[in-house]
Amino acid sequence: MTFAQPRREDFPSSARSPRLAILRPDKDFLRLLQADRTRERSYSQSCRDWPEVKSHLAILLAPADQQGAEGSGEQPERIWGLGIVRPARETDRDRKVIVTRTRGLRGLVPVSGLWRGGGEPDAALYESIPESGPVTVDTDAVFANLRRISPDVEAEVQRLIPLLDDAEGWSEGELRWRDERDVLLLFAKTAGLAPNDFSEVRLWDRTAAGAAFIGGLAGTAVQPMLDDIRGRAATRFSSIGETVVRAFASREGNRSYDFEATSITDQSVVDGREGSLDAYYYHVDTRTAVMLRYVRPGPNGLLSLDTRNSLDEFHSRVHRLPRRDRRSAREYSLLDDPLFLRIHEPVPFTAALHRTSSGAIYPYDQVALAISAAAEAGHPDLGVGSLTRHLVPTHFAQLVRDGWFGASGVPFEVVLDWVQATIDTAGVALMVVDFSLRQRGNGSGIKARA
Secondary structure, three states, X not given: OOOOOOOOOOXXXXXXXXXXXXXXXXXXXXXXXXXOOOOOEEEEEOOOOOOOOOOEEEEXXXXXXXXXXXXXXXXXXXXXXXXXXXXXXXOOOOEEEEEXXXXXXXXXXXXXXXXXXXXXXXXXXXXXXXXXXXXOOOXXXXXXXXXXXXXXXXXXXXXXXXXXXXXXXXXXXXXXXXXXXHHHHXXXXXXXXXXXXXXOOOOOOHHHHOOXXXXXXXXXXXXXXXXXXXXXXXXXXXXXXXXXXXXXXXXXXXXXXXXXXXXXXXXXXXXXXXXXXXXXXXXXXXOEEEEEEEEOOOOOOEEOHHHHHHHHHHXXXXXXXXXXXXXXXXXOOOEOOOEEEXXXXXXXXXXXXXXXXXXXXXXXXXXXXXXXXXXXXXXOXXXXXXXOOOEXXXXXXXXXXXXXXXXXXXXXXXXXXXXXXXXXXXXXXXXXXEOOOOOOOOOOOOOOOO
């Protein structure tokens, strides 16, 4: 597939200015950032007053012993680099923040450039900039000054802006886009796509997306074929609502990945009804199926009654479907039930495909037991905090890829029946069908067969 080239973002109005934060990491933390600039790092931030959980463009200041002398021997404070920061857990003394995607500048740039007005130092602007933490006053002026400091700074700002959760929102449709974006990257990694293969996707077309996130990608449209697995989901569900199909294959000759993504949105959801997303991964060669139900808890951290009823209805339907028989006592997978719950931390939608959303993945069996235990104890509400055994998305993708999770030997028609149950109970399905023939890892559920 071909990707659109990144475009330069312009921010003429205050509505497009990103959230900013000032960080003062010590030299040990900067050393960690330099070792791996893409890895997320936890950092104790002295400022506890973060007004929102969304990501900020972080301005990282150099420690005092790295400032460097200039002119008369004074050591003006300098900017070490930029990155992305989002607030995390709050403690009694400080606020944990997560720092990632840091970009060190070629030279240390004087931080005094942030508080200039009309080319001259602006004392009022200087007073409004925090010692450490989010910039909450005169953000537009500080951001404009940041971009004007040097061409190097401007270039780094342009690289980071598409990775911020800034121009997007929290509407019902956008949150479904977020879930679909998340699972596309998660299952693409499972199918063998390297993270960098999606790094150039910047020109995602919001107007073309419609009800499906993948509709806004410049992927390869698929012509449904009645006599092949490719396109069969689109053929079966084309009359239900909005169906979009995209193919993704290696541009090199080694065919390291080859998969197809199909998004099906029920017409009632297209028309505005709230809906949940069920995401399916199906490996054709071993007929292995894995499914994620995307769940959004309420502000109080509880799963709503409607969420639980919809999940129960779906699960009761798919358990009536054919189940495979073991051919030997040694043939097993850690979870023959392919159903898991995916629960995000509260983050907005972003079009960037650089990472999965933060959160956790829980086996359905654990959730069902927790619901039963809560009901027996007279507590009809189930809190996410009671779910303890979970996986982070990257580990989950690796375990599925290596064959430890998933139900194998599942006919494709059975998976399509599950998708039908999804449309009836949740409203939105995304199916990733993996056609790769490569040898899998040492798990028991996915193995190449002789």
